Amino acid sequence: MTKTCVDPKKARKILDRYPSGDGTSLIHALQDIQAEFGYVPCEAAELLCEHLSVPISKAFSAATFYKAFSLEPKGDVVIRVCTGTACHIRGAQTLVDELCSILNVAPGKTTKDLKFTLETVNCVGACAMAPVVSLNGEYHGNVQPGTMSKKIRGGK
Amino acid sequence: MRIATVQSLKVAAKKARSERESIKTEVLVCAGTGCLANGSLAVVESLERSICSRKLTAELKLGLKTTGCHGFCEKGPLVVIQPKGIFYKGVKPKDVKEIIEKTLISGEVIERLLYRDPNTKERIEEYTEIPFYSRQLRIALRNIGKIDPGSIDDYIAVGGYAGLATALTEMTPEEVIDSITKSGLRGRGGGGFPAGRKWKTCRNAPAETRYVLCNADEGDPGAFMDRSICEGDPHAVIEGMVIGAWAVGANSGSIYVREEYPLAVKHLQLAIDQAREKGFLGDDILGSGFSYDVHIARGGGAFVCGESSALMKSVAGEVGEPRAKYIHSVIRGLHDQPTVLNNVETWANVPWIINEGAEKFATLGTGKSTGTKAFSLVGKVKNTGLVEVPMGITLREIIFEIGGGIIGDRPFKAVQTGGPSGGCLPEDKLDLPVDFDTLTEAGSMMGSGGMIVMDDRTCMVDTARYFLEFLVDESCGKCIPCREGVHQLHCILEDICAGEGQPGDIEKIESLSDVIVSASLCALGKSAPNPILSTLRYFRNEYEAHINDGKCAAGVCRNLFSFEISEEACVGCGLCIKACPVDSILGEKKEVHRINGKTCTRCGACRNICAVDAIKVV
Numbered sequence A: 001m002t003k004t005c006v007d008p009k010k011a012r013k014i015l016d017r018y019p020s021g022d023g024t025s026l027i028h029a030l031q032d033i034q035a036e037f038g039y040v041p042c043e044a045a046e047l048l049c050e051h052l053s054v055p056i057s058k059a060f061s062a063a064t065f066y067k068a069f070s071l072e073p074k075g076d077v078v079i080r081v082c083t084g085t086a087c088h089i090r091g092a093q094t095l096v097d098e099l100c101s102i103l104n105v106a107p108g109k110t111t112k113d114l115k116f117t118l119e120t121v122n123c124v125g126a127c128a129m130a131p132v133v134s135l136n137g138e139y140h141g142n143v144q145p146g147t148m149s150k151k152i153r154g155g156k
Numbered sequence B: 001m002r003i004a005t006v007q008s009l010k011v012a013a014k015k016a017r018s019e020r021e022s023i024k025t026e027v028l029v030c031a032g033t034g035c036l037a038n039g040s041l042a043v044v045e046s047l048e049r050s051i052c053s054r055k056l057t058a059e060l061k062l063g064l065k066t067t068g069c070h071g072f073c074e075k076g077p078l079v080v081i082q083p084k085g086i087f088y089k090g091v092k093p094k095d096v097k098e099i100i101e102k103t104l105i106s107g108e109v110i111e112r113l114l115y116r117d118p119n120t121k122e123r124i125e126e127y128t129e130i131p132f133y134s135r136q137l138r139i140a141l142r143n144i145g146k147i148d149p150g151s152i153d154d155y156i157a158v159g160g161y162a163g164l165a166t167a168l169t170e171m172t173p174e175e176v177i178d179s180i181t182k183s184g185l186r187g188r189g190g191g192g193f194p195a196g197r198k199w200k201t202c203r204n205a206p207a208e209t210r211y212v213l214c215n216a217d218e219g220d221p222g223a224f225m226d227r228s229i230c231e232g233d234p235h236a237v238i239e240g241m242v243i244g245a246w247a248v249g250a251n252s253g254s255i256y257v258r259e260e261y262p263l264a265v266k267h268l269q270l271a272i273d274q275a276r277e278k279g280f281l282g283d284d285i286l287g288s289g290f291s292y293d294v295h296i297a298r299g300g301g302a303f304v305c306g307e308s309s310a311l312m313k314s315v316a317g318e319v320g321e322p323r324a325k326y327i328h329s330v331i332r333g334l335h336d337q338p339t340v341l342n343n344v345e346t347w348a349n350v351p352w353i354i355n356e357g358a359e360k361f362a363t364l365g366t367g368k369s370t371g372t373k374a375f376s377l378v379g380k381v382k383n384t385g386l387v388e389v390p391m392g393i394t395l396r397e398i399i400f401e402i403g404g405g406i407i408g409d410r411p412f413k414a415v416q417t418g419g420p421s422g423g424c425l426p427e428d429k430l431d432l433p434v435d436f437d438t439l440t441e442a443g444s445m446m447g448s449g450g451m452i453v454m455d456d457r458t459c460m461v462d463t464a465r466y467f468l469e470f471l472v473d474e475s476c477g478k479c480i481p482c483r484e485g486v487h488q489l490h491c492i493l494e495d496i497c498a499g500e501g502q503p504g505d506i507e508k509i510e511s512l513s514d515v516i517v518s519a520s521l522c523a524l525g526k527s528a529p530n531p532i533l534s535t536l537r538y539f540r541n542e543y544e545a546h547i548n549d550g551k552c553a554a555g556v557c558r559n560l561f562s563f564e565i566s567e568e569a570c571v572g573c574g575l576c577i578k579a580c581p582v583d584s585i586l587g588e589k590k591e592v593h594r595i596n597g598k599t600c601t602r603c604g605a606c607r608n609i610c611a612v613d614a615i616k617v618v
C-alpha cells in the first residue's frame, strides 16, 4: 500500500457510518473509502481496521481479492479497455498493446506523472459497439487501432 | 402513499392505467447503457427542451419517457413513438426538430431515420415488423423499453405487483411452489436447476430464518441480459423475490449486484425505496401479515463471487471464496441458514408465471426447457443486441434470422455460449435446438445467455487462450487443481499462440483437463477446461496447424502469419494507408498497395477497413 497524505477528517467521516468493532462492515467501508479517495490509502485502511477491530491483513486480503479496489492512486484520466469476449474478438488486445506502448505502462498501472491509468475490464455492457474503450467513464465504441493516441493526447 | 390492501392496489392500477391512456402520443427514448454510450441523453434533453418550450405536452397530449434497453443496441440511440410503434434509429439531437415537426405534429414518418432491412433494402416503419423484434417472445424482458424504470406507477399500470397480490391473498406458499414447479422454470443463471424444487427444499429445511437472494453478479464477459433487466425493469425482479420469499418463508434478502453496473445499482435502489414506500417491501405487505425486505449488496468485481457459496460469503462481508458443497446452500447458505439464490432473469419470470399461469409457461419451449431465454447476441453478427426467444429455437434462427447473419457476409465459424464455462459450436451444430440439455450434450452449455458469434477471422486457439486467461485471473486460489492447473493450461496455450507449441501439447492439455475437471473445488475450476475441450473437439485442425505448421489462418496469432495485399483485388483506394497506425503500407492512388512486412505490427486495421477484401493472411 502506498503511503500518501490522507485527510484524516474525510476518513473519519466514512468510519463513523459503521459501528465500531463490527468486522462484517469491512468490505462496505472499503468500498466507501475507494469511492472517496479513488483508491484505498494505507492510512485509511489502518484507521478502518482499528475502528472495526480487525487485523490489517484482512483489509489487505479483501483489497487484493476484489478488483474494485486499488491500493495505488489512479491517474487523472482512467483509460479502461474492455476485454470482454465481444471486444476481444473485435480486436481489444491490439488496443491494449497500443496503449501500453504509447503510455509506457502495463495494464493496471499508472504513468509516473499520475496523468493516466490504464486498466482492462470485463464487459461494460456495450458489446454492440465493440471494441469499447472508456475514458473517465465516457464510452468510445468501435475503436480502431491507431486512433487511441489522438483520443488520449487531448489530455497528454 | 402506502398501498395497504389488494383493493387499493387495484384502484392504484386503474388510476395509473388511465393516466397512461390519457397520453395520446408517447415518445420512448432508450437510455440503456448502449444507447447512453451513443449519446441518447443529449437526444432526451433536446426533446425535453423543445417539447416544453413549445408547450406540446398539453396540446398534443404528449408523453416523453426514458426507458431501459430496447435491445437493438447496434442501432442506437433508439426512439420509439407510440401508439404507432414508429421506430427511429441512430437519432441525433439535430434530428429532434424534424421529429417534432414532422412526426409528432404532422404525423409524417421520417424515412431517413427508419430501419432499413439489409437484405431487402426496404425501410421498415414499425418496430414489430423488424425481423430482429418480430421473431422474439418477451417474458423476462416484457416491460423493458415500454416503461420508465424509475416510476413504480408505470410498473403498476402494466400489471405490476398483481402477481404478488395473487400469491399473497389467493395462494398458499405451497401452491406458489407447486405452480413454479409445474411451470418447469429452470434457473437462468447457468446451472438450469429447477426453481420449484430449490424453493421446496428450502421451505422444508428446519430453521428459524431463511433468506431469498438475487444473483445480479453477471460475471460472463460479453453478456448483459441481467444488467438490462435491473436497469430497465427493476420492479419485476423485486416482485419475483417477494413472491419467492412468501413461498419459502423468508423475511429478508439481498440483491448482489456487480460494482461495474452503476446504473443497475441506482435503478434497483430507487425501485427498492419506492416499493418500501408503497408497502410492497417491509412489514405486512398488502395487509397479508407477511414481511420481507431486501437490500443491495455491491459486488467487488470478482467472477467467482457469482458462484452461490462465494456469493453468500461476499454478502456476509467476507472474501468470496467458495466452499465444498457437501451440504447445499439451500439448506445451509447465508449465515448458515437455508437460502434460495436465483438469477435476475429467473426472478423476472416469476410474476409472469403467477399472472398468466404455470401451464401457459410450460407450453412454451421444449419438454425439459420451458419458457424463454434472453441472450446477448454479440460478436461478428450484424444485429448485435439483446434478444429473448422461446427455448427450442435453433441457433441458426437466432444468428441468421434475428441477428441478420455475419458482418460483411463473411463465413460463419463458431458460436460461443455459456461464457468462460461454456464452449464453441461449429456450423454443423447450427440446427440444434437451444435448450439446456441439447447444448450441454453438444459440449457447450446454455450458461447465463452470452452468445458470441465468430467468423473466419476469429482464431479458436486464441479464443480458448482468452477464456483461460480470464479464468486464471479470476480463480480465487483456494484449491490447487484450479489455481495451478488452469495456470498451466494457459501457459501451454500461450506457447501455442506464440508459435512455440510442441508436438504432444494437445495430449498434455487433455490429461491436465481431466484432473482439473475431477478435482476442483467449485464449478469455476470444474468447468474451466470447457473452452479448450470444446474447441479441441470441433477445431482440432486449428490447434494442429498452429503447432505443426506454425500457421494461424484466421490472422490473429501475430507470430504465425503475415498480411499481404492481393494484386488482383486491390483497387488502390488508399484507405488502408490512412488506417495503418505504423505507416507500413505504401502505394500510389489507383495503384496496387504494398505492405512492408518488417514494420507491420499485424494489428489488422487495414484488413478491417478494406472494402474489397484485398488484405490476405499468408
Ligand SMILES: Cc1cc2nc3c(=O)[nH]c(=O)nc-3n(C[C@H](O)[C@H](O)[C@H](O)COP(=O)(O)O)c2cc1C
Binding pocket: B186, B187, B188, B189, B190, B191, B192, B193, B215, B216, B217, B218, B219, B220, B303, B304, B305, B306, B307, B308, B309, B341, B342, B343, B344, B346, B448, B522, B523, B524
Ligand atoms: C464461477 C461461477 C460463476 C457464476 N456466476 C454467476 C453469475 O454471474 N450470475 C448468476 O446468476 N449465476 C452465476 N453462477 C451460478 C450460481 O452459482 C447459481 O447457480 C445461480 O445464481 C442460481 O440461480 P438460478 O438457479 O436462478 O440460475 C455462477 C456459478 C459459478 C460456478
Ligand code: FES
Binding pocket: A082, A083, A084, A085, A086, A087, A088, A122, A123, A124, A125, A126, A127, A128, A130, A131, A132, B221, B222, B223
Ligand atoms: S465485451 Fe466489451 S462491452 Fe461487452
